[in-house]
Amino acid sequence: MVRSDSLSHTPSALEVVGRNSASGLGAVATQLGLVVSTAALWRVLYTHPAGLFTYHPSFQSLAVLGFLEGILLLQPQPPNAAYKRKGLQLHQVVQYTSGVAIVAGAAFIVYNKVAHGAKHFTTWHAKSGLLTLILIALQLTFGAVMVYTPLQRLIFKSEERAKKVWKYHRMSGYLTLFFLILTPLLALVSDWVTQNSSKAERWVIGVGLGVAGLGAFGRVQTSKLGLKTR
Numbered sequence: 001m002v003r004s005d006s007l008s009h010t011p012s013a014l015e016v017v018g019r020n021s022a023s024g025l026g027a028v029a030t031q032l033g034l035v036v037s038t039a040a041l042w043r044v045l046y047t048h049p050a051g052l053f054t055y056h057p058s059f060q061s062l063a064v065l066g067f068l069e070g071i072l073l074l075q076p077q078p079p080n081a082a083y084k085r086k087g088l089q090l091h092q093v094v095q096y097t098s099g100v101a102i103v104a105g106a107a108f109i110v111y112n113k114v115a116h117g118a119k120h121f122t123t124w125h126a127k128s129g130l131l132t133l134i135l136i137a138l139q140l141t142f143g144a145v146m147v148y149t150p151l152q153r154l155i156f157k158s159e160e161r162a163k164k165v166w167k168y169h170r171m172s173g174y175l176t177l178f179f180l181i182l183t184p185l186l187a188l189v190s191d192w193v194t195q196n197s198s199k200a201e202r203w204v205i206g207v208g209l210g211v212a213g214l215g216a217f218g219r220v221q222t223s224k225l226g227l228k229t230r
């Protein structure tokens with residue numbers, strides 16, 4: 001018998017983005033928050049060149065934007081298996097690319113500090129940033145091991161049991177998202193940012209980030225986290 005899944009057409013990337021990442025109040029709020037906060041931050045960076053340091057916030061803001069887009073892509077229930085597959089493919093590409101960006105951004109700030117003989121991880125921003133990096137490393141490693149190695153099949157035997165474990169990837173994903181918003185918010189009170197931006201600019205960046213985070217958290221499907229049965 002032919003399964004109805006295999007009859008449904010494979011959606012294009014644009015169709016999935018349109019349906020999952022740009023429809024509904026939460027998605028639109030997140031997109032607006034991201035555009036506004038990223039544009040306002042990049043304006044500050046453009047008008048206050050700071051050598052190697054500039055690459056740190058530039059890469060990190062792109063990474064935050066990317067990780068959030070990767071989350072939006074998977075939040076709504078897919079209408080069929082073809083949509084689910086396409087959403088997962090896009091999620092992987094976007095999250096691994098954002099992973100490269102966040103590692104690059106971290107490397108620039110660590111190198112810059114070493115070059116200036118400055119102490120590491122002294123502020124709340126730096127500590128929260130380190131925790132964010134650790135959480136992201138765990139998320140990406142777990143995803144890679146489960147998807148690209150035979151371990152998922154070997155350990156869990158059935159797809160049903162493997163699905164239960166993805167619930168924890170979702171939970172830690174939202175914890176990571178919390179820190180992905182908190183870390184740049186804490187950067188807004190760092191010496192460099194307060195000395196190189198106006199209060200209004202910091203408010204616009206902060207509110208934009210907050211709205212982006214709230215929009216994404218507002219779309220959490222508690223049933224997918226195993227917190228509520230459907």
Ligand code: HEM
Binds near residue numbers: 120128130132183
């Ligand atoms: C999720 C995004 C971000 C992460 C994960 C992150 C991570 C980090 C880490 C780990 C450090 C400390 C490095 C060390 O001590 O060796 C640091 C420092 C710093 N970051 Fe970020 N960062 C992020 C976004 C930003 C943004 C958007 C800005 C600017 C608007 C910024 C400004 C700074 C500044 C000024 C420092 C040096 C002072 C300090 O240690 O707090 N960061 N960041």
